[in-house]
Amino acid sequence: MHNGVVNDPVRQLYSERRYPALSHPVTDISGLAVSARLAGLQGLAMPSACRVLEFGCASGHNLLPLAARYPGSEFTGLDYSDTAIHAARQAASAAGLENIRFEVADLEHWRPSDPCDYLIAHGILSWVPDPVKARVMDLCSQVLTDSGVACISYNTLPGWSLRRDLVPLIRALAGNPVAAALGGSPAAVAAALAGMAGAATPHSQYLKSICNDIARKGPAVLPFDEFAPVSEPLYFAHFATWAADRALHYLGEACFRDDLPEGIDVDAWPQLTKLAEDPLLLQQMLDLLSGRTHRNSLLCREEAPFEERTTTGVVLHFAAGRGAGELPVLAGEPAVVKVFRKVLLELEGDCVPVPDLLERTADRLGGGWEPTRHARELAGWIFQAARLGGLELRSEALHIGGDPDGKPRISALNRHFAANGQPVVDARHVTCHFPAGHSRLLAAMDGSHSARELAARAAKEFPELDFAGWLQHLAGRGILVNEDESAGLFISD
Numbered sequence: 001m002h003n004g005v006v007n008d009p010v011r012q013l014y015s016e017r018r019y020p021a022l023s024h025p026v027t028d029i030s031g032l033a034v035s036a037r038l039a040g041l042q043g044l045a046m047p048s049a050c051r052v053l054e055f056g057c058a059s060g061h062n063l064l065p066l067a068a069r070y071p072g073s074e075f076t077g078l079d080y081s082d083t084a085i086h087a088a089r090q091a092a093s094a095a096g097l098e099n100i101r102f103e104v105a106d107l108e109h110w111r112p113s114d115p116c117d118y119l120i121a122h123g124i125l126s127w128v129p130d131p132v133k134a135r136v137m138d139l140c141s142q143v144l145t146d147s148g149v150a151c152i153s154y155n156t157l158p159g160w161s162l163r164r165d166l167v168p169l170i171r172a173l174a175g176n177p178v179a180a181a182l183g184g185s186p187a188a189v190a191a192a193l194a195g196m197a198g199a200a201t202p203h204s205q206y207l208k209s210i211c212n213d214i215a216r217k218g219p220a221v222l223p224f225d226e227f228a229p230v231s232e233p234l235y236f237a238h239f240a241t242w243a244a245d246r247a248l249h250y251l252g253e254a255c256f257r258d259d260l261p262e263g264i265d266v267d268a269w270p271q272l273t274k275l276a277e278d279p280l281l282l283q284q285m286l287d288l289l290s291g292r293t294h295r296n297s298l299l300c301r302e303e304a305p306f307e308e309r310t311t312t313g314v315v316l317h318f319a320a321g322r323g324a325g326e327l328p329v330l331a332g333e334p335a336v337v338k339v340f341r342k343v344l345l346e347l348e349g350d351c352v353p354v355p356d357l358l359e360r361t362a363d364r365l366g367g368g369w370e371p372t373r374h375a376r377e378l379a380g381w382i383f384q385a386a387r388l389g390g391l392e393l394r395s396e397a398l399h400i401g402g403d404p405d406g407k408p409r410i411s412a413l414n415r416h417f418a419a420n421g422q423p424v425v426d427a428r429h430v431t432c433h434f435p436a437g438h439s440r441l442l443a444a445m446d447g448s449h450s451a452r453e454l455a456a457r458a459a460k461e462f463p464e465l466d467f468a469g470w471l472q473h474l475a476g477r478g479i480l481v482n483e484d485e486s487a488g489l490f491i492s493d
């Protein structure tokens, strides 16, 4: 960290502009629990009974849906933007959430009073002045419980380097009348550069893809990311050093699938595997080879309790949610997987605890079931299959409910978001943007209008909308809920 921001352009930015309302899937504590558990952390508090703290929570779109999903847990969001905190409090009150509070506070001076099981610092570290970076890391070591988990996001080097180098040039082009034909705004200039880059060389292709991505982020996001007053990517090694200096241990990435970033050639594995003895060096190599630009890293206390990796621990539930036909076939699968696969196919997308699945497999095999060997083989297979994406591992079962044919209802929180022109969030903590007019339809889904009435309204106002198809889509994503609002949410078993 270098010294020096005298005044505070970051605070100025957030007092002038509101960060977009977004729920980031990586901040879903269910996913954090799974990733931390897979990394071997023991004694983890379950999302259904825990304390969660978010630094820089903005208007609360990460925490609010979690508070609605886990009424038995306590959530606290901090931000120095009083307008953002006001919006967050309004949403909590509209949704009747009593397990969440929002505080106007400057992280640099805030003093923690209670420990937390999950700490979220998303969109902070790379984008705040150095003293606040240091403070975020210090606080992390102060507030985490013995088995607590912190999720900290930041942009990474060397992947981010060309973007960093492009920013001053794009700024200059956007502000220079000589270059007015390029569009005048950073997003327009980036789009123009993408057009000019062509595809003749590896460099031009790379430049084109980065410029297209910058253009795609557009004016809603760029002022808070590439063009933020502070936008400092980090080498993973620096992050890991800051963590180690505070007796914090790197667990892995918030989404465990990101532990192995895309784009690594399988032929590189034999050499990379040798680096596994020095996990931090391995991570640095992976960043270099993949060119990844962003991390959501998990930290815990150095003295936190650990055990060997396992995928059969009680916290894990399993859902062949995206269609059992998509279950991956792995090279060299152990024979027991054949039987296990049949068990999975019978789930038809249901979410079932992993130990139950093992029991069902054991029942099928009868005397042929060898508990230690088969459980270990299946654990390895589940882990690899989940990494490849054919199935999901969750800390609790996910039950998608809601009746698209009756009187469609979305949660009070999502109705509040929709009524205020903000995106809604689905049962997997994914932000869903719909056209502004469609949000009005969503806001009307309070269970008092039949699907037929809503369809008539949709046909009049939005003749282009396939309303029945849209309702099915909403149901499939767990946005529709039942009368008691429980379905579409996670039920703790």
Ligand SMILES: C[S@@+](CC[C@H](N)C(=O)[O-])C[C@H]1O[C@@H](n2cnc3c(N)ncnc32)[C@H](O)[C@@H]1O
Pocket (backbone or CB within 6 Å): 010, 014, 019, 022, 024, 055, 056, 057, 058, 059, 062, 078, 079, 080, 081, 084, 105, 106, 107, 108, 121, 122, 123, 124, 127, 128, 132, 224
């Ligand atoms: C990029 S936004 C991220 C919002 C949210 N965490 C997310 O991931 O969507 C950063 C937020 O941190 C807040 N923030 C920045 N520096 C802060 C500080 N020193 N103290 C408190 N909040 C701060 C800003 O007001 C802003 O709402």
